[in-house]
Amino acid sequence: MQKLQFAKMQGAGNDFIVLDGIRQPLTLTPAQIRWLADRHFGIGADQILLVEHPSRADADFKYRIFNADGGEVEHCGNGARCFVKFVHAVGLTHKRQINVEVQKGLIRLTLQENGEVCVEMGAPLFDPACVPFDTAQIDSHTEGNDTLWPLELGGKRVWVSVLSMGNPHAVQQVDEIEMAPVSHDGALIEAHSRFAQRVNAGFMQIVRRDMIKLRVYERGAGETLACGTGACAAAVTAIRRGLVDSPVTVSMRGGQVTILWEGAEIYMVGSAMTVFNGEIDMLDAPASSNLPV
Incomplete structure (x- = not known):
């Protein structure tokens, strides 16, 4: 060739x-x-x-x-x-x-x-073993119907939702998406020892009940302008926490998609x-x- x-x-x-x-x-x-x-x-x-x-x-x-x-x-x-x-x-x-x-x-x-x-x-998978994510000797807490897990990142602790969309995701909520330490913390989360196959690190900001903003540090690619599975993971996380309703628009730096989830299959619509x-x-x-x- x-x-x-x-x-x-x-x-x-x-x-x-x-x-x-x-x-x-x-x-x-x-x-x-x-x-x-x-x-x-x-x-x-x-x-x-x-x-x-x-x-x-x-x-x-x-x-x-x-x-x-x-x-x-x-x-x-x-x-x-x-x-x-x-x-x-x-x-x-x-x-x-x-x-x-x-x-x-x-x-x-x-x-x-x-x-x-x-x-x-x-359908999203929430069993940590399906991600896979090592939960040994750490305690989770719940928010709505969601489970949050602690990650130690160089002297500070962040709380993430861990799920699989066919690939691994760790999603955290931030107050202001443009101020989030995506490059620094994203790299630490991607390579965190609790994720045996590394992970996509999502940073989401709730805008209103039908919209979230999202940045994703992707496994093997760094921060990208958008991530489809990351948008699904963030939307599901926000819905489970009771912060938004389906359908929800996920706005990323490169554009937006609409995510529909009623507790089973996830549908994503976009260009x-x-x-x-x-x-x-x-x-x-x-x-x-x-x-x-």
Whole structure:
């Protein structure tokens, strides 16, 4: 493989390189992924999305997600919206509703008449073992129907809700989102020893009962302009604490999504768009990479 065709896409400012692995079968190394995602030496993206043939009969496609650090992850809501727009744009399907295989199951994506995409995100999991999160020798407290856990961060304590959206999340409430120490505390939370597979760190501010503001320090990517699974995790957390009602608008630096949750499946509705299409010569890709991770 020399020339790699790609689409650069974004959902609420969360940006992606989307690759058709059906018409051009691909095997990318972590070094190649880091190079493609690097904003100075490659194309630049928060994550790389790969469309493949499904391995199960009830799915239309398989969807793989790689963070900018080269690691494969379980789920990405903003990427899912870009995914359905992409497979339509390149003619891989004409169906408005598709079933997509992800690492931990099946999700359903619907391209709506107004161009927005509804993603059935699955049900949140609150058992710490499903995250996984180590609760040994710490005590939680409740707020509404939610459980908060203490994290020690370099001499201070923060309280977080811990849940899985197919990937791990730790969500804390802050008074003023723009003053929140997202870069500093987010890095500490992401790598905290109680999270065996690291974690996405969410910082949410309650605006009113139908809106929250959110910033997310994503596992393997740093702070991004938006995070779809993070928006779901924050909305669910706020609903369980009795702070907001469903549906709730989650406003992030790159845009907003609407989250609907009535105690079972979560639905996320939002936009996605192609920024540009291109081609890159993979002969320029390094066999190994010392690019920043």
